[in-house]
Amino acid sequence: xxxxxxxxxxxxxxxxxxxxxxxxxxxxxxxxxxxxxxxxxxxxxxxxxxxxxxxxxxxxxxxxxxxxxxxxxxxxxxxxxxxxxxxxxxxxxxxxxxxxxxxxxxxxxxxxxxxxxxxxxxxxxxxxxxxxxxxxxxxxxxxxxxxxxxxxxxxxxxxxxxxxxxxxxxxxxxxxxxxxxxxxxxxxxxxxxxxxxxxxxxxxxxxxxxxxxxxxxxxxxxxxxxxxxxxxxxxxxxxxxxxxxxxxxxxxxxxxxxxxxxxxxxxxxxxxxxxxxxxxxxxxxxxxxxxxxxxxxxxxxxxxxxxxxxxxxxxxxxxxxxxxxxxxxxxxxxxxxxxxxxxxxxxxxxxxxxxxxxxxxxxxxxxxxxxxxxxxxxxxxxxxxxxxxxxxxxxxxxxxxxxxxxxxxxxxxxxxxxxxxxxxxxxxxxxxxxxxxxxxxxxxxxxxxxxxxxxxxxxxxxxxxxxxxxxxxxxxxxxxxxxxxxxxxxxxxxxxxxxxxxxxxxxxxxxx
Amino acid sequence: xxxxxxxxxxxxxxxxxxxxxxxxxxxxxxxxxxxxxxxxxxxxxxxxxxxxxxxxxxxxxxxxxxxxxxxxxxxxxxxxxxxxxxxxxxxxxxxxxxxxxxxxxxxxxxxxxxxxxxxxxxxxxxxxxxxxxxxxxxxxxxxxxxxxxxxxxxxxxxxxxxxxxxxxxxxxxxxxxxxxxxxxxxxxxxxxxxxxxxxxxxxxxxxxxxxxxxxxxxxxxxxxxxxxxxxxxxxxxxxx
Numbered sequence: 001x002x003x004x005x006x007x008x009x010x011x012x013x014x015x016x017x018x019x020x021x022x023x024x025x026x027x028x029x030x031x032x033x034x035x036x037x038x039x040x041x042x043x044x045x046x047x048x049x050x051x052x053x054x055x056x057x058x059x060x061x062x063x064x065x066x067x068x069x070x071x072x073x074x075x076x077x078x079x080x081x082x083x084x085x086x087x088x089x090x091x092x093x094x095x096x097x098x099x100x101x102x103x104x105x106x107x108x109x110x111x112x113x114x115x116x117x118x119x120x121x122x123x124x125x126x127x128x129x130x131x132x133x134x135x136x137x138x139x140x141x142x143x144x145x146x147x148x149x150x151x152x153x154x155x156x157x158x159x160x161x162x163x164x165x166x167x168x169x170x171x172x173x174x175x176x177x178x179x180x181x182x183x184x185x186x187x188x189x190x191x192x193x194x195x196x197x198x199x200x201x202x203x204x205x206x207x208x209x210x211x212x213x214x215x216x217x218x219x220x221x222x223x224x225x226x227x228x229x230x231x232x233x234x235x236x237x238x239x240x241x242x243x244x245x246x247x248x249x250x251x252x253x254x255x256x257x258x259x260x261x262x263x264x265x266x267x268x269x270x271x272x273x274x275x276x277x278x279x280x281x282x283x284x285x286x287x288x289x290x291x292x293x294x295x296x297x298x299x300x301x302x303x304x305x306x307x308x309x310x311x312x313x314x315x316x317x318x319x320x321x322x323x324x325x326x327x328x329x330x331x332x333x334x335x336x337x338x339x340x341x342x343x344x345x346x347x348x349x350x351x352x353x354x355x356x357x358x359x360x361x362x363x364x365x366x367x368x369x370x371x372x373x374x375x376x377x378x379x380x381x382x383x384x385x386x387x388x389x390x391x392x393x394x395x396x397x398x399x400x401x402x403x404x405x406x407x408x409x410x411x412x413x414x415x416x417x418x419x420x421x422x423x424x425x426x427x428x429x430x431x432x433x434x435x436x437x438x439x440x441x442x443x444x445x446x447x448x449x450x451x452x453x454x455x456x457x458x459x460x461x462x463x464x465x466x467x468x469x470x471x472x473x474x475x476x477x478x479x480x481x482x483x484x485x486x487x488x489x490x491x492x493x494x495x496x497x498x499x500x501x502x503x504x505x506x507x508x509x510x511x512x
Numbered sequence: 513x514x515x516x517x518x519x520x521x522x523x524x525x526x527x528x529x530x531x532x533x534x535x536x537x538x539x540x541x542x543x544x545x546x547x548x549x550x551x552x553x554x555x556x557x558x559x560x561x562x563x564x565x566x567x568x569x570x571x572x573x574x575x576x577x578x579x580x581x582x583x584x585x586x587x588x589x590x591x592x593x594x595x596x597x598x599x600x601x602x603x604x605x606x607x608x609x610x611x612x613x614x615x616x617x618x619x620x621x622x623x624x625x626x627x628x629x630x631x632x633x634x635x636x637x638x639x640x641x642x643x644x645x646x647x648x649x650x651x652x653x654x655x656x657x658x659x660x661x662x663x664x665x666x667x668x669x670x671x672x673x674x675x676x677x678x679x680x681x682x683x684x685x686x687x688x689x690x691x692x693x694x695x696x697x698x699x700x701x702x703x704x705x706x707x708x709x710x711x712x713x714x715x716x717x718x719x720x721x722x723x724x725x726x727x728x729x730x731x732x733x734x735x736x737x738x739x740x741x742x743x744x745x746x747x748x749x750x751x752x
Contacts, residue, residue, distance in 0.1 A: 235517070238518075238561040239557035239584075240558050243558075276558060280558045281558075423615075423662045423663065424625060424626065425519065425624040425625060425626050426626075460516055460624070461515075461516060464515075466515060467515020467622075468515055469515065470515070494518075495517075495518055495561050496517075496518030496561045498558055498562075
């Protein structure tokens, strides 16, 4: 089996600013590796991957031979530098690459990890994550080298020495020379005597991982395979119609969620899918939904995390969880749907979101500057059955998530239309926790009406309720579709509609 | 609007083609703009579905070189050539009429149009007088009374060579929100132009993404730390 020596470079975003930027630094690194390989050959091919970290971690270059074609590397993102998250992520990347290599008949030996630090890592128990990374040397040949700049505290350097084979000063001009020529001095031992049968190994570009690198949008070329998608097409699908994304960085929060429930007087369907722009960029879905029952009353909530906040998914999840919880509390203590204390809900959600943002950034965040971390809209509904299959619905809404009624194939908007009649569309939106003014509306629904709560990923395509998308949806949703089918509908392809989408649909019927 | 066909953000490039642009390879750099944008768009289907680009050149008069369109539908990439003086007035007047025509057409086709952005690229001082009126007509709008040009663009001036920073500072619109880019003193105009093109491409991509993701501030300009060398970014206060 042929051997390869992977080199993983873990580099902070904003590193190398004084040396022409990270792209220049990585370019030099790759050149050095190429030279090294040309000079000493070795029994195993070098291949390299670049992973950037700040308060999030992202693979910018998947494993490939130093001379292979690659996109330019452009790192964006400020501190704090969560080395723990990066080290944990790197462990998974190394394991996944190991599998991928084996599938190609290649064996990874002598893994080298270069951790570049330009600042002391903050919080997130990085020592234990780096320890886990370092303990890979029990199963595979691993060299862990830390390259630290002068701004890294001595205590951090001491801590690093417990795990790293070497801690060296960082010199952007020559990362490898700094690393003391540790490359090329040890040879991978050929585990397989059959190697002789292969003769001279021709240097060939060894691009290992087929998964597209997760790159920041805006500056790199990559092959996006528009996978065949079986979701319905409304109008023109656009070039991005069939995109399936690279995985989000948090496996517990998947690309899409679906739910369905049958009640005596209603059918519920819910679906939340990552939008194509998040799929393309490899970032998280930032929409969320939740539902709960209290007695006969059904509580629904959806939230659309504003994407200028990198962790708005957290805000959205908190908002729907708290909204349904507090609504349930009020109802079970006897408060009627039309008398709900909505202010309590928004104030509690706002406070909770603020605390969550402070946990994420470790800095003082106020409701005014929280937008870059997280913020979210919220729409919640209290549906109380009344006689003869009708229902009383109380809605509370903040931001541009919308509610609609579908009756006899015709749509009526229950919340104000976004950008209605505006000459130039504005993308600014009211969101928690900066805004806490919630609007409410009470309406009655008849049996055979259907209520839909939508985030603007679908709401924008609805326009004023007429047009191609509303007509197609009215047909598809004339009666409750199956669990998976509903999810597929919500994920429809339509050019330029790339936002995350969430729809909760409730079809009422006369129980008798 | 009965339905929304889609969301779009129009980007206009307004490029000086006065005689001085033949010096020191400036025009060669400028001619790379469209190519670089096309390449960036090819790699990014999300953006190319949402951003429309138009190119206007100006000298003694202004001409539409590429009408606002989906760049990937371009049959051929035109090159710019020089022809005369530097009439800022002609440039602003042409830009205004193009924006008005384009946005009206897009709205009539049921597109949701976000505020246009215009990059104004010049290497010298204006040779005409009275151009300030054309600029006001392009950018002034009173939301309260709805008077002026409701489709006014965000304007980002980019100056190389003998461009006058004090004049360019008056072209930043809206003041306080947009910035201008200037060649660093003693620098090479062609290099500075190339660097500005990098910025134009990346802000086009990130703004397109912002619109895609429904972000608040549609036009995103780079952070100071992300600026390429050779140019500086300014909000104009130092020059006014």
